[in-house]
Amino acid sequence: VRVRIVGAGVSGLTCAARLLESGYDVEIWAAARSPNIVSAVAAALWYPLRRDFDSSHSLRRLAFSYVRFTALAAEPATGVMLRDGVELFRDGEPEPGWWSGEPSYARGVFGEGIAAFEWRALPVVEMPVYLDWLEAEVRTRGVRVETRAAGTLDDALTGADVVVNCAGLGARALAGDETLQPVRGQVVRVANPGIDRFILDEQNPAGPAYVIPRAHDVVCGGTREAGDESTDVREEASRAILARCVELEPRLRGAPVVSQAAGLRPARARVRLEAEPRGSKLVVHDYGHSGSGVTLSWGCAEDVAELVEAWVAARVRG
Numbered sequence: 001v002r003v004r005i006v007g008a009g010v011s012g013l014t015c016a017a018r019l020l021e022s023g024y025d026v027e028i029w030a031a032a033r034s035p036n037i038v039s040a041v042a043a044a045l046w047y048p049l050r051r052d053f054d055s056s057h058s059l060r061r062l063a064f065s066y067v068r069f070t071a072l073a074a075e076p077a078t079g080v081m082l083r084d085g086v087e088l089f090r091d092g093e094p095e096p097g098w099w100s101g102e103p104s105y106a107r108g109v110f111g112e113g114i115a116a117f118e119w120r121a122l123p124v125v126e127m128p129v130y131l132d133w134l135e136a137e138v139r140t141r142g143v144r145v146e147t148r149a150a151g152t153l154d155d156a157l158t159g160a161d162v163v164v165n166c167a168g169l170g171a172r173a174l175a176g177d178e179t180l181q182p183v184r185g186q187v188v189r190v191a192n193p194g195i196d197r198f199i200l201d202e203q204n205p206a207g208p209a210y211v212i213p214r215a216h217d218v219v220c221g222g223t224r225e226a227g228d229e230s231t232d233v234r235e236e237a238s239r240a241i242l243a244r245c246v247e248l249e250p251r252l253r254g255a256p257v258v259s260q261a262a263g264l265r266p267a268r269a270r271v272r273l274e275a276e277p278r279g280s281k282l283v284v285h286d287y288g289h290s291g292s293g294v295t296l297s298w299g300c301a302e303d304v305a306e307l308v309e310a311w312v313a314a315r316v317r318g
Ligand SMILES: Cc1cc2nc3c(=O)[nH]c(=O)nc-3n(C[C@H](O)[C@H](O)[C@H](O)COP(=O)(O)OP(=O)(O)OC[C@H]3O[C@@H](n4cnc5c(N)ncnc54)[C@H](O)[C@@H]3O)c2cc1C
Pocket: 006, 007, 008, 009, 010, 011, 012, 029, 030, 031, 032, 033, 037, 038, 039, 040, 041, 042, 043, 044, 045, 046, 047, 148, 149, 150, 151, 166, 167, 168, 169, 170, 171, 174, 184, 185, 186, 187, 221, 222, 262, 263, 264, 265, 266, 286, 287, 288, 289, 290, 291, 292, 293, 294, 295, 296
């Protein structure tokens, strides 16, 4: 079975790795690759986002990703590490018991009385390192990666039995999906002054704020600008991000800025993960992961593999 994956972001590369495990012949077409894609901008924390939990997150998808990333963290070359940290709730905590998966959290308080969850050992994925590692890994195992844009899904199906559409925001044009919208996010990366705990403060009245320490730097975020298509870095936004982050973690004050970036989250009411048979061939869509593409990557790749396997089994029977 010849599988062509459209996209070399975290979704496409993870699907390639997973479909290789099922023994398929895999090729990737990607219009752009890391670092010029949103996957390379992601902070990136594996994290069960309460807001999206019922739509796209599921314990199953989260668990598949968590198990994979936890295993990958044992190998430093992957760029995956495990970090403790806190999630703040200024508008009130989620209802008790909403999260019954692994890992667990403990209730706590941040600063002067802000309710917080204390998370233990969540995966932090240093995306440029991880994407390079993952691409090298799948190439070594026989995946061909072509820098090439697919004009249409039928174009991508030429010479393939199955196309997996991991085009991110590119699926607006490729699948004609107008419900997909960009949500711009900007980050500032500063030299790490010795921080090893993350802080998430999504309900900060001045704007979303998060501090994600990686191996040598700290990703400070962020913004969430729906419908904004620009990936230009805005200095004013960077200053505001740093001010919010310094308030959360005073050791960041004066830390040298290493780099800045902006990316467009491929936002959709829910992830589109479904099979679309086309004649004797198959398209599987896997896009629209909004702000959780890394978190969902291995879980969604598992769902994609199951859809392909079911289609192959039906073809063999028929
Ligand atoms: C500031 C910021 C912080 C974030 N933090 C986190 C986080 O902490 N945790 C988390 O889980 N997520 C986070 N995200 C979200 C995450 O970045 C995205 O959900 C994820 O990267 C989407 O990955 P993707 O592979 O689906 O899309 P992309 O990375 O956009 O990849 C799409 C690929 O498809 C290719 N493509 C598109 N159209 C075509 C075509 N016609 N032909 C060929 N190729 C095509 C592109 O060139 C690219 O290779 C963050 C995002 C931002 C902006």
